[in-house]
Amino acid sequence: MNARTTQRTATLRGRWLLLARVAWVALTAMVIGLHVAGIPYSYARQTGNLNFGRFTPEQLQAFENLGLTPEFHAAYTVAVPVFTMLVFTVVATVIFWRRSEDQMALFGAFVLVVFGGAALTSETPHALAAAHPALWFPVRLLDYLGQVSFCILFYVFPNGRFVPRWTRWLAIAVALLWVPDIFFPGSALDLLGGPLFLVLLGSLVVAQVYRYLWVSNPAERQQTKWVVSGVAVALVGFATLLILANFVLSPEPLGPLTEMVAETCVYGLITLIPLSIGVAILRSGLYEIDIIINRTLVYGPLTAMLVAFYFGGIVLLQRVFVALTGEKSTLAVVASTLLIAALFSPLRRRIQSFIDRRFYRSKYDARKTLEAFSATLRDETDLVALGDNLVGVVRETMQPAHVSLWLRPETSSKGKQGE
Numbered sequence: 533m534n535a536r537t538t539q540r541t542a543t544l545r546g547r548w549l550l551l552a553r554v555a556w557v558a559l560t561a562m563v564i565g566l567h568v569a570g571i572p573y574s575y576a577r578q579t580g581n582l583n584f585g586r587f588t589p590e591q592l593q594a595f596e597n598l599g600l601t602p603e604f605h606a607a608y609t610v611a612v613p614v615f616t617m618l619v620f621t622v623v624a625t626v627i628f629w630r631r632s633e634d635q636m637a638l639f640g641a642f643v644l645v646v647f648g649g650a651a652l653t654s655e656t657p658h659a660l661a662a663a664h665p666a667l668w669f670p671v672r673l674l675d676y677l678g679q680v681s682f683c684i685l686f687y688v689f690p691n692g693r694f695v696p697r698w699t700r701w702l703a704i705a706v707a708l709l710w711v712p713d714i715f716f717p718g719s720a721l722d723l724l725g726g727p728l729f730l731v732l733l734g735s736l737v738v739a740q741v742y743r744y745l746w747v748s749n750p751a752e753r754q755q756t757k758w759v760v761s762g763v764a765v766a767l768v769g770f771a772t773l774l775i776l777a778n779f780v781l782s783p784e785p786l787g788p789l790t791e792m793v794a795e796t797c798v799y800g801l802i803t804l805i806p807l808s809i810g811v812a813i814l815r816s817g818l819y820e821i822d823i824i825i826n827r828t829l830v831y832g833p834l835t836a837m838l839v840a841f842y843f844g845g846i847v848l849l850q851r852v853f854v855a856l857t858g859e860k861s862t863l864a865v866v867a868s869t870l871l872i873a874a875l876f877s878p879l880r881r882r883i884q885s886f887i888d889r890r891f892y893r894s895k896y897d898a899r900k901t902l903e904a905f906s907a908t909l910r911d912e913t914d915l916v917a918l919g920d921n922l923v924g925v926v927r928e929t930m931q932p933a934h935v936s937l938w939l940r941p942e943t944s945s946k947g948k949q950g951e
């Protein structure tokens with residue numbers, strides 16, 4: 533069988549389908565129930581751990597001027613992960629409702645429930661387990677299933693098969709490595725806290741790249757693009773927030789309002805993961821992911837460069853004004869703003885051209901070929917040469933299996949009209 537024409541994922545029927553549906557509904561109800569029951573305990577833990585002494589008086593005053601209280605801060609800290617769990621669950625439910633007979637879709641719905649409801653947002657269930665030790669093992673087990681299943685998802689997505697084949701051994705290794713990390717954290721067997729975790733993440737990337745280049749058909753490639761794009765944006769955004777918090781804002785402690793905004797941004801980025809998986813499974817062919825990726829590659833660096841130019845220009849010009857006049861001036865802000873306005877269009881065009889040459893070479897070459905043909909079309913008078921050029925352009929840009937040009941012969945009506 534050709535590797536690029538892979539078969540569709542297996543489907544469930546009869547009693548197995550009914551059993552899988554019942555198990556998924558029970559699992560989802562358990563995850564939601566643990567969160568609902570754990571909200572009061574998580575809120576009590578947050579209010580008990582409030583340490584507003586780490587904030588400056590100015591930060592606290594600004595927080596209170598907005599009508600906000602420490603209790604609101606605690607409630608918001610609890611509500612954001614719970615809302616994120618609901619996003620994961622809603623997307624999983626839609627997938628389950630539409631495609632529960634498809635094994636890969638059902639596994640994706642399972643991953644979203646346990647990963648988003650028990651692994652990423654484990655604060656609320658863990659607070660419940662701390663108050664009721666009998667729930668310690670179920671909560672930890674769901675956390676374990678969420679971590680392991682999310683890794684396995686990248687080994688088998690989108691057709692449900694382990695590709696390359698050696699990834700099935702990696703899946704077993706992942707299942708073993710997460711045991712001490714979840715059930716015996718801090719022990720000598722807990723190895724995922726170091727470089728091994730980066731190796732694990734690298735294996736997920738390698739598996740998806742190999743599958744994309746050598747195995748996936750066009751439809752599966754579209755699905756891979758959706759999932760990888762969502763996860764990549766979430767990781768890059770999270771890394772950007774860490775850099776801002778540790779290197780840009782680190783000289784001063786973050787205020788309570790800033791912490792709430794940062795938490796919202798983090799969980800907002802996390803919600804891109806279930807949304808991208810949901811679109812990949814249900815509607816990957818409906819939206820042009822290549823356009824989204826292209827715009828992200830262009831406007832991401834463009835925004836970062838403009839922000840750097842803006843603040844760098846302000847700092848530089850303020851120093852110039854201080855050196856010349858002895859005081860700061862608002863003209864620095866005005867000049868930096870005008871500079872950004874002037875740089876936007878040329879900088880965007882340069883970045884777009886660079887992205888097209890590096891990542892969309894075939895489309896870039898096709899555009900250049902069409903532009904050259906358009907220039908030739910205005911001056912060409914020889915019909916035979918024009919036909920040859922047209923065939924060459926179609927062959928180079930569209931790359932069909934076969935191309936030919938047929939010209940309608942002159943009819944006798946012209947002759948009759950001329951008589």
